[in-house]
Amino acid sequence: MHQPNPQAVAAPAAHTRNFVLVHGGFHGGWCWDAVALRLRALGHKVYTPTQTGCGERAHLLARTITLDTFVDDIADVVLREDLHDVVLVGHSFGGSVISGVADRMPERIRQLVYLDAIMLENGQTVFDLLDPDVVQARLKAADDSGGLAIAPPPAGVFGIRDAAQLQFVQARLTSHPLGTYTSPLQLAHPVGNGLPAVYVQCTDPVYAALQPSRDWVAAHGIRRIDIATGHDAMVTAPDLLAHMLVELGD
Secondary structure, eight states: OBOOOTTTTSSOOSSOOEEEEEOOTTOOGGGGHHHHHHHHHTTOEEEOOOOTTSGGGGGGOOTTOOHHHHHHHHHHHHHHTTOOSEEEEEETTHHHHHHHHHHHOGGGEEEEEEESOOOOOTTOOTGGGSOHHHHHHHHHHTGGGTSSEEOOOOGGGGTOOOHHHHHHHHTTOOOEETHHHHSOOOOSSSTTTTOOEEEEEEBTTBOGGGHHHHHHHHHTTOEEEEESSOSOHHHHOHHHHHHHHHHHHO
């Protein structure tokens, strides 16, 4: 598998890019802080929006939040900031979101990057791709909120081993709107809408819940890059991930 070049981010960027980094479940825009810092230092424009009901927007949690709400969130950032030539990155749950955005506005996107992400086709829900035991555990975790949201798991499940990083993530995880797991992705075109796409698989350790998505990527011939870190690569390996995103943006 192709490996990112560690020297790619050592010098100022030859071309300024627009990066939109989409977080996964239970996270917020905060998880991209270290990667965004590195990309901005090279002169790139970086946007790390937090989805409705998550992170610092947890006060907006509501039963009306669906996967379409999340797609709207990111599409609105692209439109309101009038972004073009976007490198659109979706981590984990965020993979379903960037597929929705690509379906609506392919003319504004340069590259799709699925970072250890879930891959949905039209009409599928996130729960459709998860192991039934995982689905039941997450539904049970939503019981305390009356079925409104799924309580976050321990940060260690995201492949984080460093104590300081664990503490950083655990302190910021928030419940995730249940409706985004149970509502289907609505696509008018094939996944990716014909745009250049790459799937980045985190391998140390492998996040088992994503096996159906990895199988889909292999079956559809999507380019894959392996990165030797845990599922929360933006926290555990920000330098390596920033190098890779710079390469993919060129």
